[in-house]
Amino acid sequence: MSDLTKKPAAEPEQRSAPVSKEPFATEASAAPVPAVDPRLLVREQGLKGYWTEFSRKIRGGELGSLPVIIGLIVIAIVFQAQNDKFLSASSLTNIAVFTSGLGIMAVGIVFVLLLGEIDLSVGSVAGMGAAVWAVLNVSNGWGDWASVLVAVLSGLVIGALHGLFFAKVGVPAFVVTLAGFLGWSGLQIWLMGKEGSINTPTGGIVENLTGYYFEDKAAAYALALVAIVAYAGSLLLDTRRRRAAGLPARPVSEIVLRTAVVAAMVLVAAYVLNELPGSRGLPLALVLFLAVLVIADFVARRTTFGRQVFAVGGSAEAARRAGIDVDRIRITVFAISGMLAAFGGLFIASLSGGATKNLGSGNTLMLVIAAAVIGGTSLFGGRGKVWSALLGMLVLQAIQQGLNLLGMASEIQFMITGAVLLAAVVIDSVSRRTQKTAGRA
Amino acid sequence: MIHVSATPVLALRGVSKRFGAVQALTNVDLEIHAGEVVALVGDNGAGKSTLVKTISGVHPIDDGAIVWQGRPVRVHRPQDAQNLGVATVYQDLALCDNLDVVANLFLGSELKHGPVLDEIAMEKRAKELLDTLSIRIPSVRIPVAALSGGQRQVVAIARALVGDPKVVILDEPTAALGVEQTAQVLDLVERLRERGHAVILISHNMADVQAVADRVAVLRLGRNNGVFDVADTSHEEIIAAITGATDNAVTRRKARTSNGGDQTEVGGTDSKFTKEDAK
Numbered sequence: 001m002s003d004l005t006k007k008p009a010a011e012p013e014q015r016s017a018p019v020s021k022e023p024f025a026t027e028a029s030a031a032p033v034p035a036v037d038p039r040l041l042v043r044e045q046g047l048k049g050y051w052t053e054f055s056r057k058i059r060g061g062e063l064g065s066l067p068v069i070i071g072l073i074v075i076a077i078v079f080q081a082q083n084d085k086f087l088s089a090s091s092l093t094n095i096a097v098f099t100s101g102l103g104i105m106a107v108g109i110v111f112v113l114l115l116g117e118i119d120l121s122v123g124s125v126a127g128m129g130a131a132v133w134a135v136l137n138v139s140n141g142w143g144d145w146a147s148v149l150v151a152v153l154s155g156l157v158i159g160a161l162h163g164l165f166f167a168k169v170g171v172p173a174f175v176v177t178l179a180g181f182l183g184w185s186g187l188q189i190w191l192m193g194k195e196g197s198i199n200t201p202t203g204g205i206v207e208n209l210t211g212y213y214f215e216d217k218a219a220a221y222a223l224a225l226v227a228i229v230a231y232a233g234s235l236l237l238d239t240r241r242r243r244a245a246g247l248p249a250r251p252v253s254e255i256v257l258r259t260a261v262v263a264a265m266v267l268v269a270a271y272v273l274n275e276l277p278g279s280r281g282l283p284l285a286l287v288l289f290l291a292v293l294v295i296a297d298f299v300a301r302r303t304t305f306g307r308q309v310f311a312v313g314g315s316a317e318a319a320r321r322a323g324i325d326v327d328r329i330r331i332t333v334f335a336i337s338g339m340l341a342a343f344g345g346l347f348i349a350s351l352s353g354g355a356t357k358n359l360g361s362g363n364t365l366m367l368v369i370a371a372a373v374i375g376g377t378s379l380f381g382g383r384g385k386v387w388s389a390l391l392g393m394l395v396l397q398a399i400q401q402g403l404n405l406l407g408m409a410s411e412i413q414f415m416i417t418g419a420v421l422l423a424a425v426v427i428d429s430v431s432r433r434t435q436k437t438a439g440r441a
Numbered sequence: 442m443i444h445v446s447a448t449p450v451l452a453l454r455g456v457s458k459r460f461g462a463v464q465a466l467t468n469v470d471l472e473i474h475a476g477e478v479v480a481l482v483g484d485n486g487a488g489k490s491t492l493v494k495t496i497s498g499v500h501p502i503d504d505g506a507i508v509w510q511g512r513p514v515r516v517h518r519p520q521d522a523q524n525l526g527v528a529t530v531y532q533d534l535a536l537c538d539n540l541d542v543v544a545n546l547f548l549g550s551e552l553k554h555g556p557v558l559d560e561i562a563m564e565k566r567a568k569e570l571l572d573t574l575s576i577r578i579p580s581v582r583i584p585v586a587a588l589s590g591g592q593r594q595v596v597a598i599a600r601a602l603v604g605d606p607k608v609v610i611l612d613e614p615t616a617a618l619g620v621e622q623t624a625q626v627l628d629l630v631e632r633l634r635e636r637g638h639a640v641i642l643i644s645h646n647m648a649d650v651q652a653v654a655d656r657v658a659v660l661r662l663g664r665n666n667g668v669f670d671v672a673d674t675s676h677e678e679i680i681a682a683i684t685g686a687t688d689n690a691v692t693r694r695k696a697r698t699s700n701g702g703d704q705t706e707v708g709g710t711d712s713k714f715t716k717e718d719a720k
Contacts, residue, residue: 238561241561242561245561245562245564245565246565247561247564247565247568302557302558303556303557303558304551304553304558307540307544307548307551307558310537310539310540310544311537311540311544311548313539314537314538314539314540315535315536315537315538317535318534318535318536318537318548319537319548319549320499320519321497321499321519321529321531321535322519322535322548322549323518323519323520323523323549323550324548324549325520381539382537382538382539382540383539
């Protein structure tokens, strides 16, 4: 009450402020003390600040993608030492192509894991998608595009059905998708009929999914260049807009450093695909996988839908009270997972030369879920990146390729893959515990 | 001192809510006008939080009516309440721990740049909002999980104000706060009133209630137990209504027998009771 007796000029931001339509705008412009906590660690400008921030994060347990990248380097060194064909063009191209199909399926799983749920049906849905395509395209003579479209859409519908049972009926996702795992593989076997396998027609879309290469060297380099320019451009644009809005922005040195790292990686990849002896150019499969990754990453980080997925994964009740239609998000995410599973199934059919009764069974499901987890997506929801599908699947396929080159039996491969998965989860758990003690989780 | 419009911005008429065998709310009436702070008080289990959840659409009502600016409305989902202009700060805060402060502030009402989230505009507004409320948090870009309890509370309150709501419901906003933050929240409540918001404040702290509220609505065992003007009601009268001290064998006998006898302070509250309680 005392401020009523004071002269209005003494406290311009006080209650005598004129009523404005824009809430708090008047106070904001006249806020006397910037609310900065003196205990805060303020980041220094320039590269030195970047480095101290980075090392503080590492010590605090925020490892990000670092363990996976180090793991990839270790894998490369170990296998190259054992067999000098590991880093050859054909071997690396193999890794890229095998990574693509399963990686696309892993992108769907990343979304499901972000919700804090699991989808056990992806292997069966992949097999069923391939069966639907084969039956329509080969047995019934449908057009290439139509049959591929229907196959992918059937995956979407199946996923939406899982989501419906989970979100509206309340059956746990684990059980719904376990039922789907059995049911859809039954449908797949029924669709494939007596013969049990349908070969891929030569020159068709599905064969080209993994069989087509952009042999023109310009393709890989142009894609690399586009990636670098787009990355640097988005960073610069973001920084400029943040500066204009008066918000803390990335220093230019950081942008240069990040762009340099990205440029080095994509240029090396393009060089490997183009120039190594025996290389065949840029595989179409890799282009499609990268397109799925870029779109999915954009959706997850830059759109309302992606934000809502993270919110539901973090706290479904909080999301519901914030006015988010939780059921719709859940159904959509399972539909995305089913759609990408069916799309990935076409890649598997392409690689194995056709649709079969048992395509997508075996270790497909295990590899896809393991990739998302190894890449750093939490099993408990709300934490993860779309790019973990790429990193995790690269690790798994690199190991598989290396063990194949060494002529290891598949039982040994299973054991090693299992150990890698366990190691990834152990690193994740330990780093999360460190984050807790550092007050960051 | 308060300009109260004739039509209440929000009115509950005879609202009832059951959970299985539990009758959580029975025939509850409540009126809130623009530019008014109504404190909702009552013992644990009196139905305060349930009442708030019916207004905010978390639990749809079984009976009765919700009247918004004079016309009856249906509030079945949290979106319905938000669209009307009701913002709620829940006792459990309902924040997403994995999202950063900016994302939490704008959750459900994100600012967009075409189809894309406008992170920069959101961060800028978040900073302005937090500066206005003198809220000190390490950064608006750290996950809410990294904040202390008091910091989470102020983030949750700030979030309620993002959409410029007409009615703000605060469920125990000061329970987890320190001395300074409590004062800030109470300042904030007064500022909301001056801007013409209607505020429903749930609190166990009578000092807070008497500091900022204009009227006090008491709930007891899921029913109205009196509405008091804070200006001319004593602390003890409100406590008596909360604990039911006015409604026991002794007072009932006194009401029957003593006409013109020594009216105690407790007996005085009876005249202010709503009609339901007089039955």
